[in-house]
Amino acid sequence: xxxxxxxxxxxxxxxxxxxxxxxxxxxxxxxxxxxxxxxxxxxxxxxxxxxxxxxxxxxxxxxxxxxxxxxxxxxxxxxxxxxxxxxxxxxxxxxxxxxxxxxxxxxxxxxxxxxxxxxxxxxxxxxxxxxxxxxxxxxxxxxxxxxxxxxxxxxxxxxxxxxxxxxxxxxxxxxxxxxxxxxxxxxxxxxxxxxxxxxxxxxxxxxxxxxxxxxxxxxx
Amino acid sequence: xxxxxxxxxxxxxxxxxxxxxxxxxxxxxxxxxxxxxxxxxxxxxxxxxxxxxxxxxxxxxxxxxxxxxxxxxxxxxxxxxxxxxxxxxxxxxxxxxxxxxxxxxxxxxxxxxxxxxxxxxxxxxxxxxxxxxxxxxxxxxxxxxxxxxxxxxxxxxxxxxxxxxxxxxxxxxxxxxxxxxxxxxxxxxxxxxxxxxxxxxxxxxxxxxxxxxxxxxxxxxxxxxxxxxxxxxxxxxxxxxxxxxxxxxxx
Numbered sequence: 001x002x003x004x005x006x007x008x009x010x011x012x013x014x015x016x017x018x019x020x021x022x023x024x025x026x027x028x029x030x031x032x033x034x035x036x037x038x039x040x041x042x043x044x045x046x047x048x049x050x051x052x053x054x055x056x057x058x059x060x061x062x063x064x065x066x067x068x069x070x071x072x073x074x075x076x077x078x079x080x081x082x083x084x085x086x087x088x089x090x091x092x093x094x095x096x097x098x099x100x101x102x103x104x105x106x107x108x109x110x111x112x113x114x115x116x117x118x119x120x121x122x123x124x125x126x127x128x129x130x131x132x133x134x135x136x137x138x139x140x141x142x143x144x145x146x147x148x149x150x151x152x153x154x155x156x157x158x159x160x161x162x163x164x165x166x167x168x169x170x171x172x173x174x175x176x177x178x179x180x181x182x183x184x185x186x187x188x189x190x191x192x193x194x195x196x197x198x199x200x201x202x203x204x205x206x207x208x209x210x211x212x213x214x215x216x217x218x219x220x
Numbered sequence: 221x222x223x224x225x226x227x228x229x230x231x232x233x234x235x236x237x238x239x240x241x242x243x244x245x246x247x248x249x250x251x252x253x254x255x256x257x258x259x260x261x262x263x264x265x266x267x268x269x270x271x272x273x274x275x276x277x278x279x280x281x282x283x284x285x286x287x288x289x290x291x292x293x294x295x296x297x298x299x300x301x302x303x304x305x306x307x308x309x310x311x312x313x314x315x316x317x318x319x320x321x322x323x324x325x326x327x328x329x330x331x332x333x334x335x336x337x338x339x340x341x342x343x344x345x346x347x348x349x350x351x352x353x354x355x356x357x358x359x360x361x362x363x364x365x366x367x368x369x370x371x372x373x374x375x376x377x378x379x380x381x382x383x384x385x386x387x388x389x390x391x392x393x394x395x396x397x398x399x400x401x402x403x404x405x406x407x408x409x410x411x412x413x414x415x416x417x418x419x420x421x422x423x424x425x426x427x428x429x430x431x432x433x434x435x436x437x438x439x440x441x442x443x444x445x446x447x448x449x450x451x452x453x454x455x456x457x458x459x460x461x462x463x464x465x466x467x468x469x470x471x
Binding site for chain 1: 276277278301302304305308309311313315316317318319328329332333334377381
């Protein structure tokens with residue numbers, strides 16, 4: 001136990017540097033995937049045939065290719081077309097784009113679950129499509145999509161470890177480097193696991209708080 | 221168009237509509253004058269609600285024309301926004317916004333569609349809620365209200381648009397029997413104040429007492445129409461007689 005604590009205090013500063021990059025990758029790709037996912041979802045429910053088809057093709061393509069392959073593609077293949085990104089940029093864009101497909105399906109499910117009478121009520125007071133979405137549908141859909149959104153957030157945080165494969169020095173890569181140079185596998189990976197857990201728990205708390213906040217007035 | 225002699229607010233001329241191969245409206249011609257209260261009655265599936273929904277463009281129609289003060293109702297033209305704010309709608313299932321309070325429901329249209337100053341819209345919204353007897357429910361969410369209270373909020377929401385007319389689509393059909401009266405009373409007071417109303421209803425008592433005219437629809441056509449008392453008390457068409465017998469004496 002004493003050796004564990006001694007090693008831990010020695011490794012922790014290095015691992016915390018990894019935590020910093022893990023958070024940057026996770027938050028960056030979360031923001032990107034949320035925005036893109038909303039765009040795909042709104043295209044799908046726009047009622048405009050070709051827009052919906054484009055979104056559908058994009059979403060299904062992204063869902064059908066492993067995230068790891070998408071990361072490799074962005075980091076190793078795009079430079080051949082003159083688009084050179086840093087590893088961090090590639091990780092954020094890669095994870096963000098890949099996850100936008102799952103975000104989109106979640107948002108679409110929430111939007112389509114809202115009673116059509118709400119759309120009619122909005123139209124009957126003269127609201128157009130944009131205003132109906134912004135003032136009537138999306139605020140109600142948020143409540144429905146929050147629980148799965150929390151799920152996606154946690155999965156993204158953990159999947160940010162895949163950025164290690166394209167040399168982003170995030171938590172998993174830092175851990176692997178320390179472990180391979182010290183052979184203290186148990187100490188290192190236990191710390192890595194605990195750090196991931198410590199990051200996930202506040203996220204779950206945040207989601208329950210948001211659920212309470214957006215749940216007001218909807219008791220039935 | 222030959223509108224030389226008289227100008228109705230809502231003119232429905234030879235309107236037809238099918239859902240797929242099934243014709244719901246087979247050439248409806250009717251009009252509603254300013255200040256008039258017209259009730260649409262008839263069996264379910266007769267096309268009553270469809271006409272109402274065509275008037276403010278929630279539904280498109282295939283043939284004929286609907287005009288509001290001379291402006292043609294076309295669902296896919298930008299002009300539909302203006303028509304919808306002029307033809308307010310009250311739904312069978314209220315369709316209040318569940319994430320907004322009673323007052324927020326009422327001021328939503330005035331503030332976000334008509335761009336009225338919020339303070340002014342709120343003040344009017346409170347007055348309207350008081351008018352439908354809900355001064356103490358201003359900050360309640362729909363989930364905290366009874367069906368009758370929700371429908372009265374919906375009527376206040378319609379009034380807040382300062383519409384030329386209000387379309388009621390079976391406004392009491394989803395209510396518990398003891399709550400029907402409070403909604404009908406509000407509607408009657410609107411009629412007394414001269415509001416133009418087109419009401420799809422099964423409340424024959426309301427039609428008899430409040431409506432100026434009654435249209436009886438069956439199978440997508442207007443079978444009979446006339447002054448409320450005449451149509452309801454002494455219907456001339458056998459189908460109207462049969463319908464009224466079944467509605468008034470169900471057992």
